[in-house]
Amino acid sequence: MNLAKVKLFALIGDPVDQSLSPAMHNAAFRALGLNCAYVALRVPERFLPDAIGGIRALGMAGFNVTTPHKIGIVGLLDELDESASLVGAVNTVKNDRGKLIGFNTDGEGALRALKGKIGPIKRKEVVLLGAGGAAHAIAFSLASAGARLTIANRTVPKARAFASTIEQKLGINVEVISLARAKLTEALKNADALINATSVGMYPRADQTLVSASMMHRGLIVNDIVYRPLLTRLLREARRAGGRTIDGLGMLVHQGALAFEIWTGKRAPIKVMDSAAKRQLRGESM
Ligand SMILES: NC(=O)c1ccc[n+]([C@@H]2O[C@H](COP(=O)([O-])OP(=O)(O)OC[C@H]3O[C@@H](n4cnc5c(N)ncnc54)[C@H](OP(=O)(O)O)[C@@H]3O)[C@@H](O)[C@H]2O)c1
Incomplete structure (x- = not known):
């Protein structure tokens, strides 16, 4: 991985330390040889506007949104696609050349x-x-x-x-x-x-x-x-x-796969993502 050119993705929420998304997405990036990385960032509710400002300033390529921000984030984005405006909540955001577009893949x-x-x-x-x-x-x-x-x-x-x-x-x-x-x-x-x-x-x-x-x-x-x-x-x-x-991994892996496809324009390696999530869950129960 070329860290000087890495495209950065994240999950924002509170809490995020148990999330399976970093394991799933990093495994998918590796499988497709993409110079991308995904991290989990704890964002307390009062810092959400600052966090979105930070994401814009840093030029992060995209991010997932989890509890408690799925509704609060709606007003901080530039555009919503049909899935997000129908539900009134966002779990995936793409940074399209500075424009933050919200989706709901859940x-x-x-x-x-x-x-x-x-x-x-x-x-x-x-x-x-x-x-x-x-x-x-x-x-x-x-x-x-x-x-x-x-x-x-x-x-x-x-x-x-x-x-x-x-x-x-x-x-x-x-x-x-x-x-x-x-x-x-x-x-x-x-x-x-x-x-x-x-x-x-x-x-x-x-x-x-x-x-x-x-x-x-x-x-x-x-x-x-x-x-x-x-x-x-x-x-x-x-x-x-x-x-x-x-x-429950059925929904989790597919919502992640759809987010991956929105961000990269490439078909998500579902089996790789599923195995990565299962590996992490198995590790927890040992
Ligand atoms: N697999 C996935 O990809 C995925 C994605 C998102 C969430 N989840 C899981 O789905 C679950 C719900 O998440 P959420 O974000 O929708 O939570 P939420 O917004 O807090 O909603 C919780 C729901 O559970 C009900 N509930 C809670 N305790 C109950 C009880 N003791 N008896 C009966 N009903 C009860 C609530 O009923 P009331 O309306 O009466 O309070 C409400 O309908 C969580 O376990 C979460 O981890 C999985």
């Missing part, structure tokens, strides 16, 4: 992971657990692709407000239910896929799940976007029920 990343198992999304019945940041991005992508969507959330009014935003922007009807067992069981009867976009089941509460095997049917595709642990309780329940599973 939803499309989740969609690509799902398509790998389910095929075309149009008219598929999908139950989405959660109405937080990740659920927003996923729901907009699913609705745009023509899925029939039911959103189930602990705080029902939050999910209703979110569903009506989707309905207004896309003109698509979205069902909203609570997490009550009977409601979820009913919704899952006809579902093709279930996606968990809540933090339930995430380490250290890895024994928790909102849906158990008895509520699922054989053939249901179950995607948990939680990836610590990789094999969550929800995915174990899905396997017991005879369902097919997609773990």
Whole structure:
């Protein structure tokens, strides 16, 4: 690597020290022989405008954005592409000759992971657990692709407000239910896929799940976007029920691959990125 000419990429967020993105992107840059490097930078919320000024001044080539800045960054950029303006949040920024352009690859990343198992999304019945940041991005992508969507959330009014935003922007009807067992069981009867976009089941509460095997049917595709642990309780329940599973690295690797393609214009080496993320996760559990 020629460090005097290196193109610099980063992740900004708080915290960032557990992120898998540096491992994924640096492995991809190495695999394609690109003179690029990716670092994780902790940016406390009050410093976000300064950090963006710094990125402009240093001429960094691009960056990812994570919690808590995905919404706050919107007003600090020069342009948003369609994916980011639809969701109202940004996870990827490209520095295009001084112009900072925001994208959102989270939803499309989740969609690509799902398509790998389910095929075309149009008219598929999908139950989405959660109405937080990740659920927003996923729901907009699913609705745009023509899925029939039911959103189930602990705080029902939050999910209703979110569903009506989707309905207004896309003109698509979205069902909203609570997490009550009977409601979820009913919704899952006809579902093709279930996606968990809540933090339930995430380490250290890895024994928790909102849906158990008895509520699922054989053939249901179950995607948990939680990836610590990789094999969550929800995915174990899905396997017991005879369902097919997609773990949280599906979305993570695909959103990273899309960001890589936006920055470099080259096809992302998905397998290399997936292996790098898995290697880091395995290292953590040793
Ligand atoms: N694989 C990936 O690429 C990827 C990407 C982004 C995020 N994630 C993971 O996705 C999860 C959600 O992230 P986020 O950014 O969307 O978080 P967020 O904005 O804080 O939203 C959290 C969601 O989880 C729900 N929730 C939290 N605790 C709950 C509980 N005890 N019972 C029921 N519902 C509960 C919340 O419900 P209320 O609305 O009722 O509070 C909300 O819907 C995290 O685990 C994160 O690591 C994965």
